[in-house]
Amino acid sequence: MIVVREVTLRRGVKVVLEQASVVLQPGEKVGLVGRNGAGKSSLFSLLAGRLSSDAGEVEIPPRWLVGEVAQSMPETDQPATDFVLEGDARLMAAQAALAAAEAADDGEAIGLAHQQLQDAAGFDARPRAQALLLGLGFRVDQLDDPVNAFSGGWRMRLQLARALMCPADLLLLDEPTNHLDLDALVWLEAWLKRYDGTLIVISHDREFLDAVTGVTLHLDEARLTRYTGNYTAFEEMRAERLAQAQANYAKQQERIAHLQRFIDRFKAKATKAKQAQSRVKALARMERLGPVLTSADFQFEFREPQSLPNPMLAFSGLACGYPPADAADGPTVIVRNVNRSVLAGQRIGILGANGQGKSTLVKTIARALAPVAGTLTEGKGLVIGYFAQQELDVLSLDDGPLMHLVRLARDVGPPGREQELRDFLGSFRFVGDMVNQPVGTLSGGEKARLVLAMLVWQRPNLLLLDEPTNHLDLSTREALSIALNEFEGSVLLVSHDRALLREVCDEFWLVTAGGVQPFDGDLDDYQRWLLEVSRALARRQVPPPPPRPAVGEPAPAAAPAAAAAARVEPTAQARPDRADRGGDRRQSAQARQALASRTRPLRHEVQRIDQRMEALAVERREIEARLATAGVPGAEIAELGRRLNHLQAELAVLEERWLELHGEIDAITAAG
Incomplete structure (x- = not known):
């Protein structure tokens, strides 16, 4: 087990941990949570042995192998698979021992080295490494590409694969989902659920933590608190604990006030002096509770747009890609024949595997790439706000937040005075001298807040x-x-954060096979479809097509889109209060989530019935084919007939239940 006992850790003048104690059992999967800058990565460094505590002790079994994702960007021309294989320290040691034994022509040592290789599962190590790469989104033709041929995000995936390759007893993962798309995230979740070692993961993805972890460590104000349960359970228990602490504090304040009133009233009265003195001593002995203080939550809002063109965008035969590297070559087309529109008020989540063209489509809409073919028509008065994956990388590291905003107001607009810009940055927690602090010294979270502010x-x-x-x-x-x-x-959102997609998006587009199409379902349907595709590929079968609206039926969230279409350029007098609109939208999102939660068990049962009916139909066809075969013995015919009757009876029951379920789903949907 891991024992952290009365540990104090300082980084410079900041106290990261103060007399922190916690015990973690072998095999537990732990989520380490806390605000940016709380010290979570410092705690990882302490567990990995890169830091020493200022007081207290950390006990980890000495024979445990610790695996973690290196944060450095690898620079090597080594093939990707070989780079990942090197993450298995035991395998590397066995291979080195075998090479040394063979060089010394030592038969006994060679035999021992081969035993080490077998113990390290060296004979299937390469396929295991390649399975990790494929699961994290690499293509088959990239498995032996040199590491330095990949971009930064893909190199971090290689570091993650290298860490997963390590047969670690303790696995430390610091934000492993940051460079993953939704497909790779779903795969990583499944892999970590099967991992039988001790896992500690830092993540800000609520659904990822809920799916993977069963223990939550909360690091706040240099205190480390253990909660049994995933992130959702932690939130509920912490809220109860804070409420109880606040109630206890209020009760104690009432008790203190009561004692103090008695003392003030009777301390000068001879007959009550002894009682007053006893209350003075009681006050002195009382262990004072502190008030419950929590950091204020960060909040911001998007300012009201000047206009709402409708449609915002219209695509006709749009092809997206990259210009040719050579004048003799043609452009590289990633997505083609896009015929869609974006209406005012739509909230669209863009799904698809990595490399299918999600970012290419968004860059084309953002004017960062020119269309390869077709037309992209913008509504009059369109103002695009674009948050790119690499936006943090293009910030000027030597300039402060204020200088960034001054340039933006001057070059892009709208213009603003310096004091107005300072006040605006203050609403994003850039206060005082921090507005001039070089961006290169800001944390990743602070840089992201600056990009949001811009x-x-x-x-x-x-x-x-x-x-x-x-x-x-x-x-x-x-x-x-x-x-x-x-x-x-309107919002077009590419994200691996499923909680954000669920809370914000009314409908989904799927970028796949070089095209863009509506996805008829929610994120649970998408994850099931991904699982079906992976299973089909594993069996070398044709993957199933994604669910789509039936011909003649509207795409998901057609009603909100139609409502948005009717809202063309409302006048200032016709516009409802902003707070009312925000509240309505939150209520609408909550209603959609509640409706999905109520119908999800019914839809899952429908799916199970569909699968069972399909299996029964296959068996029935096989029985009918057997019965049509000449020369079948009479006893077998009788048995087949009885089985056929049972199948038909079960099918009838399933079909009746199938109809009942769809009726319930329709009733819930209509009522919602």
Whole structure:
């Protein structure tokens, strides 16, 4: 087990841990949560042995192998599979021992080295390494590409695969989902659920933590508190604990006030002096409770757009890609023949595996790439706010937040005076001298808040968000979700944060096979479809097509889209109060989530019935084919006939239940 006993840890003048104690049992999967800058990564360094505590002790079994994701960007021309294989320290040691034994021509040593290789599962190590790479989104033709041929995000995936390759007893993962798309995230969840070692993971993805962890460690104000349960359970228990602590504090304050009134009233009265003195001593002995103080949650809102063109965008035969590297070559087309539109008020989540073209589509809409073919028509007065995956990388590291906003107001608009810009930055927690602090010294979360501030300042009516939650802590993600639900314009969102997608998006587009199509379902349906595709590929079968609306039926969320279409350029007098609109949108999102929760068990049962009916239909066809065969013995015919009767009876019951379930789903949907 891991024992942290009365540990105090300082980083410079900051106290990261103060007399922290916790015990973790072998095999527990632990989520380490806390605000950005609380010291979670420092605690990881302490557990990994890179830091020493100022007081107290950390006990980890000495024979445990610790695996973690290296944060450095690898620079090597080594093939990707070989790079991942090196993560298995035991395998590398066995291979080195075998090479040394063979060089010394030592037969006994060679035999021992082969035993080490077998113990390290060396004979299937390469396929295991390649399975990790494929699961994390690499293509088959990339498995032996040199590491330095990949971009930064893909190299971090290689570091993650290398850490997963390690047969670790303790696995430390610091924000492993930051560079993953939704497909790879679903795969990683499944892998970690099967992992039988002790796992400690830092993540700001609520659904990822809920799916993987069973223990939550909360690091707050240098205190480390253990909660049994996943992140949702932690939130509930912490809220109860805070409420109880606040109640106890209030009761104690009442008791103190009562004692003090008695003392003040009777301390000078001879007959009551002894009683007053006893109450003075009681006050002195009392262990004072502190008030419950929590850091204020971060909040912001998008400013009201100047106009709401409808439609915002229209695509006709649009092809997206990259210009040719050579004049003799043609352009590289990633997505083609896109025929869709974006209406005012729509909230669209863009799904698809990595490399299918989600970011290419968004970049084309954002004017960062020119269309390869077709037309992209913008509505009059369109103002695009674009949050790119690499936005943090293009910030000027030597300039402060104020200088960034001054340039934005001057070059893009709207213009603003310096004091107005300072006040605006203050609402994003850039206060005092921090507005001039070089961006290069800011944390990842602070840089992301700066990018959000720059986005809000532009007063957009169309938001293009490509993985906006990387580096954001949970409270800032929740603030983003609330702000997006109150935003009056349209949203196109690419994200691996399923909680954000569920809370914000009314409908989904799927980028796959070089095209864009509506996805008829929610995120649970999408994850099931991904699982079906992976199973089909594993069996070398044709993958199933994604669910789509039936011909003649509207796409999901057609009603909200139609409502948005009717809302063309409302006048100032016709516009309802902003707070009312934000509240309506939050209520609408909550209603959608409640409706999905109520119908999800019914839809799951429908899916199970469909699968059972399909299996029974296959068996029935086989029985009928056997009965049609000449020369079948009479005893077998009788048995087949009885089985056929049972099948038909079960099918009848299942069909009746199938109809009942659809009736219940329709009734709930209509009532909702």
